[in-house]
Amino acid sequence: MTGGPVIDGRRLLARLDAFAAIGATPAGGVNRPALGPEDRAARALLAGLGAARGFSPFQDAAANLFLRRAGADDGRPPLLIGSHLDSQPTGGRFDGALGTLAALEVLETLEDHGVVTAGPVELVAWTNEEGSRFAPGAFGSQVYAAGAFPRGWQDTLDNDGARLPDELAATLAALPQAAERPLGRPVAGYFELHIEQGPLLEREGALIGVVEGIQGTRWLEVVIEGQVAHAGTTPLADRRDAMAVAAAVIARLQATVMPADVDARLTVGRLTLAPGAVNVIPGEVTFSIDLRHPSGAEIDRLEAEIVALAGEVAADGGCRASVRRSMDVAPARFDARLVGIVEGAAKRRGFPSRRLFSGAFHDALFMARLGPAAMIFVPCRGGLSHNEAEYVEPHQAIAGAQVLCDATLEAMAGLAAT
Amino acid sequence: MTGGPVIDGRRLLARLDAFAAIGATPAGGVNRPALGPEDRAARALLAGLGAARGFSPFQDAAANLFLRRAGADDGRPPLLIGSHLDSQPTGGRFDGALGTLAALEVLETLEDHGVVTAGPVELVAWTNEEGSRFAPGAFGSQVYAAGAFPRGWQDTLDNDGARLPDELAATLAALPQAAERPLGRPVAGYFELHIEQGPLLEREGALIGVVEGIQGTRWLEVVIEGQVAHAGTTPLADRRDAMAVAAAVIARLQATVMPADVDARLTVGRLTLAPGAVNVIPGEVTFSIDLRHPSGAEIDRLEAEIVALAGEVAADGGCRASVRRSMDVAPARFDARLVGIVEGAAKRRGFPSRRLFSGAFHDALFMARLGPAAMIFVPCRGGLSHNEAEYVEPHQAIAGAQVLCDATLEAMAGLAAT
Structure with missing residues (x-):
């Protein structure tokens, strides 16, 4: 040739x-x-x-x-x-x-x-x-x-x-x-x-x-449910701050997933919180995770890791976490x-x-x-x-x-x- | 009496x-x-x-x-x-x-x-x-x-x-x-x-x-500027992910400020990101911090800590951070x-x-x-x-x-x- x-x-x-x-x-x-x-x-x-x-x-x-x-x-x-x-x-x-x-x-x-x-x-x-x-x-x-x-x-x-x-x-x-x-x-x-x-x-x-x-792509939607409360009057022990939990989950994922595996991609591209007032502790945060990897098995493993981490961090913060798939391409x-x-x-x-x-x-x-x-x-x-x-x-x-x-x-x- | x-x-x-x-x-x-x-x-x-x-x-x-x-x-x-x-x-x-x-x-x-x-x-x-x-x-x-x-x-x-x-x-x-x-x-x-x-x-x-x-109350608006990029094609080393930086800053603040001082209150009640698509690395994140403390000097010290932390985490993540006051009540x-x-x-x-x-x-x-x-x-x-x-x-x-x-x-x- x-x-x-x-x-x-x-x-x-x-x-x-x-x-x-x-x-x-x-x-x-x-x-x-x-x-x-x-x-x-x-x-x-x-x-x-x-x-x-x-x-x-x-x-x-x-x-x-x-x-x-x-x-x-x-x-x-x-x-x-x-x-x-x-x-x-x-x-x-x-x-x-x-x-x-x-x-x-x-x-x-x-x-x-x-x-x-x-x-x-x-x-x-x-x-x-x-x-x-x-x-x-x-x-x-x-x-x-x-x-x-x-x-x-x-x-x-x-x-x-x-x-x-x-x-x-x-x-x-x-x-x-x-x-x-x-x-x-x-x-x-x-x-x-x-x-x-x-x-x-x-x-x-x-x-x-x-x-x-x-790469396979899986989109996850993570919902953290906490409790709306007053930013000024609520001491740490009483906070069920959905945004604090979401930030901890995202920070942990960013610090671990990609640094550990050059083939992994993890992106949080959307995040919304409610009620969204400066002086109100958020009662609910929803964010997306775009997860990619050449290996479908690895995507499964990462999703399980995300579900476990979100559940654990949410429980520590008095919140509840749920994770659902919104898209999945092998x-x-x-x-x-x-x-x-x-x-x-x-x-x-x-x-x-x-x-x-x-x-x-x-x-x-x-x-x-x-x-x-x-x-x-x-x-x-x-x-x-x-x-x-x-x-x-x-x-x-x-x-x-x-x-x-x-x-x-x-x-x-x-x-x-x- | x-x-x-x-x-x-x-x-x-x-x-x-x-x-x-x-x-x-x-x-x-x-x-x-x-x-x-x-x-x-x-x-x-x-x-x-x-x-x-x-x-x-x-x-x-x-x-x-x-x-x-x-x-x-x-x-x-x-x-x-x-x-x-x-x-x-x-x-x-x-x-x-x-x-x-x-x-x-x-x-x-x-x-x-x-x-x-x-x-x-x-x-x-x-x-x-x-x-x-x-x-x-x-x-x-x-x-x-x-x-x-x-x-x-x-x-x-x-x-x-x-x-x-x-x-x-x-x-x-x-x-x-x-x-x-x-x-x-x-x-x-x-x-x-x-x-x-x-x-x-x-x-x-x-x-x-x-x-x-x-308590005194100071509202800060933190802006993290990174670079919009493709969630799938951009490897970690090339990411300037404003959301990853914002999450790290918020997680660090939540893990340190209130646990160290029972009188401090720190709340992130608003957060917006752009462009806001699941498969796009955010180029800009803006979030609020509601900071309260009985001591005005301590509020000053916490603000300085926030400015330094945001700058440092942003620099590590290839982003720029700016912090401005949007309200201040002594x-x-x-x-x-x-x-x-x-x-x-x-x-x-x-x-x-x-x-x-x-x-x-x-x-x-x-x-x-x-x-x-x-x-x-x-x-x-x-x-x-x-x-x-x-x-x-x-x-x-x-x-x-x-x-x-x-x-x-x-x-x-x-x-x-x-």
């Missing part, structure tokens, strides 16, 4: 610019909410660019958009490569777009070089990965991998009252040239290139992140063969790489449930993402797309051999 | 019932917001009861209401006794009303027994002690003691947009029989009977609290002679008593700036106050009023002797 086709970096960068213009914000970012007019414009542009090279467009019921390049044996399940085109409200130019347009670049490079792959290769642009307009995110890939819509999805509204089913139908209708296809069709494999959205690659001077999997381990292919491809191109786990969700998390999957990360400046200042150096974007291209060809070769 | 006149306990209890009916809530509490219709009705009833016994009513510009019983030398400054008639929205029957109606009971007892005091004794019902309709509280006594209104007071609105000056004028106009008198007139002294609003007396079986002073030490009179009166009646500091504000805090002042506490069940379930046993209410009566007479005697 050392002599595999070289992608057209200049074309890739031009495409990134063209798509960044759709929903461009004055600060240099992108506002392209899922299924809105800008998202539809981006999908139309992508379909048009594909059609110009003879790649057939398809859509499924979740408005996931596919561009297909046929293989020698076109009856085989396709190898999927891609990402998403929607953005956060004040998002960046690369989150999702880089992986989608790199996939287009791979298809075009194969076309440029007249490469005949053993089976079909398809670009996919998943619907509503961000989840910022319609919750939850990774909607398209979840629905695709599950082969069905989740219960109650029809009632999903955006902040302006628009209904998800209506916006989905309008988005599908806006691309009549794309033939309909069923959800959950088998795939030979899935590769996704994405920005790291974290600081590790940049700090270590790595150009390619070889993603071994995606970790994904990517396919060892595909991960090895990514690592080998980076190595052969001379790109410094390191293995890592993704701390963020991606569509690959759900695609890994359907078939072999892997991801390629490239650095982003300062680890910054979901931010208009999000930035990837041109040579980093090009390197990522090259690894995607090489990995696609090697995976196809391997798939042909099986 | 052992043989001083005995108050009419049954009359006092009947008066407490009559006033509890004005603004009575279904749950047995009282809703009598300052300067509202119920407050005016209570003032009118009080003035009427006074007029029936020949006590002349007066009002000052802050609508503080006085009922005067003349003394032998009526040119002397009066001894003031009283409290307030307004309540919290879901307040109790005793907070304020007990002290006000006990003062009326004292005047009537003196009248019943034909006691001639050396100087005049006046009941006072201070305006807007609670501050729950118009902030700040203890408005009437503050204005009276200062002799002037605070800057900007005219712009004070309640939640429905009613203006404090309008409500004050209407309240004054509703009691045309009360002659106007200036703010800040000299007083010979001030006694206030009040419920403890804390658990100490009940727990120790004391009937009378001999209040030595009122402690009050009551007059040693008047405190001794209260203690002696309780002892002579055989009422178990203990000395204590008040953790709550009272009008006496401001009156202590104008002249000698002291307070008498009686227990309230479970220390509960600002609550419709607030409760004082009949014998406790009567004992408090009796001590107020005895102390009034002894203070007048002492004043006569000087």
Whole structure:
């Protein structure tokens, strides 16, 4: 594979610019909410660019958009490569777009070089990965991998009252040239290139992140119940201060969980207390814990530790604690063969790489449930993402797309051999 | 003084019932917001009861209401006794009303027994002690003691947009029989009977609290500035987590300040964080500290400790801390002679008593700036106050009023002797 086709970096960068213009914000970012007019414009542009090279467009019921390049044996399940085109409200130019347009670049490079792959290769642009307009995110890939819509999805509204089913139908209708296809069709494999959205690659001077999997995420809601009392007249022995207990629990967790395990992530991102007056001891505090780890067993262990700690600290403070799960996404381990292919491809191109786990969700998390999957990360400046200042150096974007291209060809070769 | 006149306990209890009916809530509490219709009705009833016994009513510009019983030398400054008639929205029957109606009971007892005091004794019902309709509280006594209104007071609105000056004028106009008198007139002294609003007396079986002073209160607003980042992708070393820092600061303060000093009170009653998403590391946390101590120097020392601790913990966590004062009320030490009179009166009646500091504000805090002042506490069940379930046993209410009566007479005697 050392002599595999070289992608057209200049074309890739031009495409990134063209798509960044759709929903461009004055600060240099992108506002392209899922299924809105800008998202539809981006999908139309992508379909048009594909059609110009003879790649057939398809859509499924979740408005996931596919561009297909046929293989020698076109009856085989396709190898999927891609990402998403929607953005956060004040998002960046690369989150999702880089992986989608790199996939287009791979298809075009194969076309440029007249490469005949053993089976079909398809670009996919998943619907509503961000989840910022319609919750939850990774909607398209979840629905695709599950082969069905989740219960109650029809009632999903955006902040302006628009209904998800209506916006989905309008988005599908806006691309009549794309033939309909069923959800959950088998795939030979899935590769996704994405920005790291974290600081590790940049700090270590790595150009390619070889993603071994995606951390599991469990959201806990902790409620501490104490007793409202007067801040001035209530001596320590009589206090059942829910905020004092909450602070002690959070401080203990912050001092122990992450320092003890470099792979663990624990974040308290929300906290509310009642009644919320300066001179009143809080009777109730509710806070969230976002807990992540590559190992599901470790997440279970940490949750048990949190439940025990909260109960113990609450009892010491005359309060009661309860902990409930509000979300739970199991970790994904990517396919060892595909991960090895990514690592080998980076190595052969001379790109410094390191293995890592993704701390963020991606569509690959759900695609890994359907078939072999892997991801390629490239650095982003300062680890910054979901931010208009999000930035990837041109040579980093090009390197990522090259690894995607090489990995696609090697995976196809391997798939042909099986 | 052992043989001083005995108050009419049954009359006092009947008066407490009559006033509890004005603004009575279904749950047995009282809703009598300052300067509202119920407050005016209570003032009118009080003035009427006074007029029936020949006590002349007066009002000052802050609508503080006085009922005067003349003394032998009526040119002397009066001894003031009283409290307030307004309540919290879901307040109790005793907070304020007990002290006000006990003062009326004292005047009537003196009248019943034909006691001639050396100087005049006046009941006072201070305006807007609670501050729950118009902030700040203890408005009437503050204005009276200062002799002037605070800057900007005219712009004070309640939640429905009613203006404090309008409500004050209407309240004054509703009691045309009360002659106007200036703010800040000299007083010979001030006694206030009040419920403890804390658990100490009940727990120790004391009937009378001999209040030595009122804790100073300082409100601090602590802001921790960190950096917003992704909960999943940001490793510990890169986190500048404002919530983790805030929790550590609060936990350290709770673990040290009150355990080290039985007189200190530290409460975090408000906390807000931004942006407030489960999966986002908070970039900013703001929380309040309500700090109380009988010693102003100790409050200064604790504030310095808080500033140093917040700065140190914030620096360790890659954040910045700032601390500003949002309110500061110096402690009050009551007059040693008047405190001794209260203690002696309780002892002579055989009422178990203990000395204590008040953790709550009272009008006496401001009156202590104008002249000698002291307070008498009686227990309230479970220390509960600002609550419709607030409760004082009949014998406790009567004992408090009796001590107020005895102390009034002894203070007048002492004043006569000087």
